Amino acid sequence: MRRLLSGNEAVARGAFEAGVKLAAGYPGTPSTEILETVAMEYRSIYSQWSPNEKVAFEVGIGASLGGGRALVTMKHVGLNVAADPFMTFAYTGVNVGFVVISADDPEMHSSQNEQDNRFFAKFAQIPFLEPSDSQESKDFTLKAFEISEKFDTPVMLRMTTRISHSKGIVEEGEPVTLPESGFKRDMQKYVMIPANAKKRHVVVGERLEKLRQYSEETDLNRIENNGSSVGIITGGIAYQYAKDVFPDADYFKIGFGFPLPIEKIRKFVSAHKTNLIVEELEPYYEEQLKAAGINVDGKKYFSRLGELSPYRVAQGLKEAGIIKEIVGAEIPPEELFPRPPILCPGCPHRGAFMALKKLGVAVTGDIGCYTLSVLPPLEIMDTCICMGASIGNAIGMEKVRGHKKGVVAVIGDSTFLHSGITGLLDAVYNKSNVTVIILDNRITAMTGGQQHPATGHTLMGEKTREVNFVELAKALGVESVREVDPYDYDGLLKVLKEEIARPGPSVVITNRACVLMPKRIMDRPYVVISEECNGCSACFRIGCPAIMPSKELTKHNQPKAIIDPVLCTGCSLCAQVCQPEAIVLAPEPAGVK
Amino acid sequence: MENKTTNILIVGVGGQGVLLASELLSETAMQAGYDVKKSEVHGMSQRGGVVTSHIKYAKKVYSPIIQYGQTDILISFEQAEALRAVDWLKKEGLAVVSRTRLVPPIATGKKFHYPDDPVADLKKKFRRVIDVDADAIARELGDSRLVNTLLLGVVSSSLEFDYALWETVIRNLVKAKFVDINLKAFARGRELSGNGKK
Numbered sequence: 001m002r003r004l005l006s007g008n009e010a011v012a013r014g015a016f017e018a019g020v021k022l023a024a025g026y027p028g029t030p031s032t033e034i035l036e037t038v039a040m041e042y043r044s045i046y047s048q049w050s051p052n053e054k055v056a057f058e059v060g061i062g063a064s065l066g067g068g069r070a071l072v073t074m075k076h077v078g079l080n081v082a083a084d085p086f087m088t089f090a091y092t093g094v095n096v097g098f099v100v101i102s103a104d105d106p107e108m109h110s111s112q113n114e115q116d117n118r119f120f121a122k123f124a125q126i127p128f129l130e131p132s133d134s135q136e137s138k139d140f141t142l143k144a145f146e147i148s149e150k151f152d153t154p155v156m157l158r159m160t161t162r163i164s165h166s167k168g169i170v171e172e173g174e175p176v177t178l179p180e181s182g183f184k185r186d187m188q189k190y191v192m193i194p195a196n197a198k199k200r201h202v203v204v205g206e207r208l209e210k211l212r213q214y215s216e217e218t219d220l221n222r223i224e225n226n227g228s229s230v231g232i233i234t235g236g237i238a239y240q241y242a243k244d245v246f247p248d249a250d251y252f253k254i255g256f257g258f259p260l261p262i263e264k265i266r267k268f269v270s271a272h273k274t275n276l277i278v279e280e281l282e283p284y285y286e287e288q289l290k291a292a293g294i295n296v297d298g299k300k301y302f303s304r305l306g307e308l309s310p311y312r313v314a315q316g317l318k319e320a321g322i323i324k325e326i327v328g329a330e331i332p333p334e335e336l337f338p339r340p341p342i343l344c345p346g347c348p349h350r351g352a353f354m355a356l357k358k359l360g361v362a363v364t365g366d367i368g369c370y371t372l373s374v375l376p377p378l379e380i381m382d383t384c385i386c387m388g389a390s391i392g393n394a395i396g397m398e399k400v401r402g403h404k405k406g407v408v409a410v411i412g413d414s415t416f417l418h419s420g421i422t423g424l425l426d427a428v429y430n431k432s433n434v435t436v437i438i439l440d441n442r443i444t445a446m447t448g449g450q451q452h453p454a455t456g457h458t459l460m461g462e463k464t465r466e467v468n469f470v471e472l473a474k475a476l477g478v479e480s481v482r483e484v485d486p487y488d489y490d491g492l493l494k495v496l497k498e499e500i501a502r503p504g505p506s507v508v509i510t511n512r513a514c515v516l517m518p519k520r521i522m523d524r525p526y527v528v529i530s531e532e533c534n535g536c537s538a539c540f541r542i543g544c545p546a547i548m549p550s551k552e553l554t555k556h557n558q559p560k561a562i563i564d565p566v567l568c569t570g571c572s573l574c575a576q577v578c579q580p581e582a583i584v585l586a587p588e589p590a591g592v593k
Numbered sequence: 594m595e596n597k598t599t600n601i602l603i604v605g606v607g608g609q610g611v612l613l614a615s616e617l618l619s620e621t622a623m624q625a626g627y628d629v630k631k632s633e634v635h636g637m638s639q640r641g642g643v644v645t646s647h648i649k650y651a652k653k654v655y656s657p658i659i660q661y662g663q664t665d666i667l668i669s670f671e672q673a674e675a676l677r678a679v680d681w682l683k684k685e686g687l688a689v690v691s692r693t694r695l696v697p698p699i700a701t702g703k704k705f706h707y708p709d710d711p712v713a714d715l716k717k718k719f720r721r722v723i724d725v726d727a728d729a730i731a732r733e734l735g736d737s738r739l740v741n742t743l744l745l746g747v748v749s750s751s752l753e754f755d756y757a758l759w760e761t762v763i764r765n766l767v768k769a770k771f772v773d774i775n776l777k778a779f780a781r782g783r784e785l786s787g788n789g790k791k
C-alpha cells in the first residue's frame with residue numbers, strides 16, 4: 001500500500017517491517033512521533049517511554065542481548081544523555097539488531113543547540129545511515145537492522161527535523177520473518193572489564209575496516225549520472241534541495257555516512273571538472289574528504305549555521321559559480337510584529353512566574369513549556385542549559401552568592417524525573433539553601449503530551465503506579481516539601497517567600513494539570529467590565545493570549561482590555577492582579593466550543 | 594520532460610488547526626496520482642507561535658519546502674500572518690485569507706503594533722486576494738474548527754481535482770460524525786469562490 005507518511009511514521013513502519021520486538025525512548029522534538037506511531041499502529045511491538053534517554057538506551061541493549069531486535073529513539077541532545085552506554089555498546093556489539101535514532105534539529109526549531117550528531121557515530125566508530133525522505137526513512141530503517149546484525153554493531157539512523165516532520169509517499173511492505181534467537185551467555189563480549197574491553201577495542205578496529213569496504217560497495221551510496229561536468233556530493237535533506245535547484249548536475253548521494261566511501265568519491269571527483277559538497281551544519285564530509293586528499297570545497301559557500309533550504313543552496317551554488325541566476329522573492333518581506341510562542345491561556349506555570357517576577361530572585365531554569373517564561377512579557381528565567389540543569393545551577397549559584405540573595409530552581413515534572421532527582425539529592429547532601437519549584441502539570445507538555453512515571457499511564461496505555469513527588473523529595477532528605485495551587489497567586493507568593501527565606505533545601509510543588517493535555521480543561525471564563533477598566537495593562541503583563549487590547553480607549557488613550565471567551569479557561573489569575581477589580585467571572589456559563 | 598510543480602503554503606497560528614487542511618490537500622493530490630511532499634515544523638510553534646505548512650505536488654518532488662517567491666497559492670488562517678508570508682508568494686499567486694484577527698500579547702505593548710487592516714495591505718501587493726469571514730461562517734455552520742474545510746473549499750475551485758475526489762478524501766480523513774458538516778463547509782467555500790459547481 002502507498003501512504004503519505006512523515007519521516008517519523010516511516011521509521012515506525014520500518015521498525016514494524018524489520019520485526020522489531022522492543023522500542024524505547026524519551027520524547028524530544030523532532031523524534032517523538034516515532035514511538036507514538038509504534039504504540040498506536042504497531043501494537044505487536046512492545047514500546048515504552050523511559051524516564052530518560054540513557055535508560056531507554058540501556059533497555060534497548062538488554063533487548064538486543066536478550067534476542068529481540070531493538071529500536072531506541074531520541075533527539076540529538078538525548079544522545080548526550082545516553083552517550084555513556086552508547087560509547088561502550090560500540091565495543092560489545094549486538095546479539096540481534098540494534099538501531100538508535102538520533103533526530104537532529106538544525107535551525108533549533110525546538111532545541112537548545114544544533115549539534116551535528118554525524119560526528120557522534122564517527123566518535124563511537126559505529127555506522128550511521130541518513131535518509132533524505134520518508135521512503136528512505138523506512139527503507140534505511142530495515143537496512144540498518146541488517147547492517148547491525150551483519151557487522152555485529154549498533155547502528156545510528158540520523159534524522160533531521162525536515163526529514164522527521166515532512167511527509168512523502170511511502171510504499172509499504174510485509175514484515176520480515178526472522179530466525180528464532182535468544183540470549184547467549186558471552187562474558188568476554190558483554191562484560192566490559194578492562195581485560196575484555198581491550199580485546200573488544202581490537203574488534204572495533206577490524207569491524208571498521210569491513211564497514212569501510214561495505215561503504216564502497218553499497219548502493220546506499222549512489223551515483224546519479226546526468227552527463228554533467230559538475231559533481232555534487234551531498235546527503236540527507238541537502239540532496240533534495242540541491243536536486244530542486246540544479247537537477248542537471250551529477251550527484252554522489254551519501255546514504256551510508258560512516259565510514260565514508262572515500263575511494264568511490266575520489267573516482268567521482270576526478271571524473272568531474274567542478275565538484276562541490278552540499279551538506280547541512282558542520283563540514284562533516286568535507287573534513288574527511290580533505291583529510292584523504294580530496295580537495296573539494298563546501299563550507300566556503302554554505303553556512304554551518306541553521307538549516308539549508310532551496311534558497312540557501314541556490315545562493316551557495318551561485319557563489320561557487322555553478323549556476324548563474326537564483327529565483328527569490330518577488331515581493332519583499334514585511335516588517336511585522338513577532339509572534340513568539342507563549343504560555344497557553346490558563347497554563348498552570350504562569351502563576352509561579354508571576355510570583356517569581358514579584359520576588360525578584362535569581363531563577364535557574366530548565367527545559368519545557370515553562371521555559372517560555374523567558375520571553376516577553378514575563379521575562380523571568382536566568383538560565384537554561386539542558387534538561388535537569390536548573391537544580392545544579394542553583395546549588396552552585398547559591399554557594400557563591402550566599403543564601404540571602406535568593407536562588408530558585410524551576411523544573412517541570414517530566415524533566416525532574418528525567419534528570420532532576422540527582423540534582424535534588426546533591427542539594428540535600430551538600431547542604432544547599434536552594435528552593436526548587438517542581439511545576440507538576442502531570443504530563444510532558446512541551447513535546448505534545450507524553451506519559452511519564454508520575455502520570456499513572458504507560459506509552460501503550462496501561463495503568464501503572466505513579467511517582468509521588470512529595471514522598472520522593474522527603475525520601476531524598478528534603479525536610480520542607482509543600483504543595484501549592486498555582487492559580488492562587490497570593491498563596492503562592494506567601495509560600496515562596498517563606499521557603500526562600502528558610503535555610504536548607506526546600507521543594508515547592510505546583511499541583512494543577514496542563515489545560516490542554518491529556519484533556520482540555522475549561523472553566524467558566526472571565527470578562528472585563530469595560531467601564532471599570534482603567535487601562536493599567538497589569539493583565540497584559542501576565543502574557544495571557546486570551547487577553548487582548550480592545551478598540552475602546554480610556555480617557556488617557558490607553559487601550560482597555562477584553563477577554564476572548566473561547567480562549568479563556570477561567571484560571572482567574574488576571575482577575576487577581578486587576579487593581580480596579582474590572583475582571584469578573586462571566587455572568588453565565590458561556591458556550592464553549 | 595515536463596515537471597510542473599504546484600506549491601501551496603498554509604500559514605496560521607499555533608492552535609488553529611492548520612494541519613488538517615494541509616493533510617486533506619496533500620492526500621487529495623496523492624490520490625490524484627501525483628508525487629507529494631509536505632513539510633511543517635511542530636514543537637515550539639504549537640504554543641501560539643507561527644505555524645507554516647508547505648505542500649508541493651508534481652510528477653516528481655524533491656525538496657519538501659518551497660522557494661521564496663514560488664508559492665502558487667497562499668492560504669492564511671489569520672490576517673496578519675498572510676502579510677508575514679508575502680515573500681513566499683508569486684506576484685500572480687492567489688491568496689485566500691481568513692479575516693481572523695489574533696493579536697498576541699507582545700503586540701499590546703508600545704514596541705509592536707498589529708496592522709490596522711492587513712487584508713487591505715495585502716490587496717495593494719497582490720491582484721488575486723480572496724478574503725473570507727471564516728470564523729463567522731464557521732460558527733454559523735456550527736463549529737469554529739470548520740474554518741479548515743471552508744478555506745479549502747475556497748481554494749479547491751482553483752485546483753484541478755474533481756469535487757468527487759475531495760469528497761472521498763474528506764470522508765476518509767475526517768472523523769465519521771463530523772463528515773457531513775465538513776462537507777457542508779467545503780461546499781460553502783466553493784460557493785464563496787464563485788464556483789458552486791460540484
Ligand SMILES: Cc1ncc(C[n+]2csc(CCOP(=O)(O)OP(=O)(O)O)c2C)c(N)n1
Pocket residue numbers: 026027028029053075077078079081111112367368369370386387411412413414415416439441443444445446447
Ligand atoms: C536530553 C533532552 N531530551 C529531551 C528533550 C526535549 N524536551 C524538552 S522539554 C521536555 C520535557 C518537558 O516536560 P516537563 O518537564 O514536564 O515540562 P512541561 O513542558 O510539561 O511544562 C522534553 C522532553 C531535551 N531538550 N533534552
